[in-house]
Amino acid sequence: MTPLEEGSRALVVDDSRATRRILGRMLAEIGFAVTEAENGKEALATLTADEQPFDLALVDWNMPEVDGIELVKAIRADAAFDGLKVLMVTTEADIDHMMIALDAGADEYAMKPFTAAVIREKLALLGIGEPV
Numbered sequence: 001m002t003p004l005e006e007g008s009r010a011l012v013v014d015d016s017r018a019t020r021r022i023l024g025r026m027l028a029e030i031g032f033a034v035t036e037a038e039n040g041k042e043a044l045a046t047l048t049a050d051e052q053p054f055d056l057a058l059v060d061w062n063m064p065e066v067d068g069i070e071l072v073k074a075i076r077a078d079a080a081f082d083g084l085k086v087l088m089v090t091t092e093a094d095i096d097h098m099m100i101a102l103d104a105g106a107d108e109y110a111m112k113p114f115t116a117a118v119i120r121e122k123l124a125l126l127g128i129g130e131p132v
């Protein structure tokens with residue numbers, strides 16, 4: 001397990017401000033510099049505008065403007081984001097949704113309601129943070 005590199009950046013994309021705060025705090029505790037976006041459209045704008053690349057995106061499914069699946073597809077269609085790991089975090093708990101997300105290019109999938117332990121476990125599967 002590689003330790004988190006200094007300056008690692010995470011983008012938390014969710015239309016719930018409370019969820020953004022909770023996930024953001026978890027990621028900050030791990031050592032990420034955290035940026036928030038409230039939908040896929042804002043996330044894409046942030047990802048493309050910033051010169052310093054993001055390492056990780058936590059992406060909600062149901063959001064206005066551009067939803068999580070559209071966002072993941074857009075990310076995977078752009079080679080500039082090849083190094084970006086994507087964890088879907090969503091209330092869509094059935095296997096069909098999970099398969100759609102993974103097919104779209106999400107690296108891992110976590111269901112709401114989540115716990116800090118679950119998020120850490122999923123990140124560990126992505127090679128991020130301490131093993132759990």
Ligand SMILES: [Mg+2]
Binds near residue numbers: 015016060061062
């Ligand atoms: Mg939502």
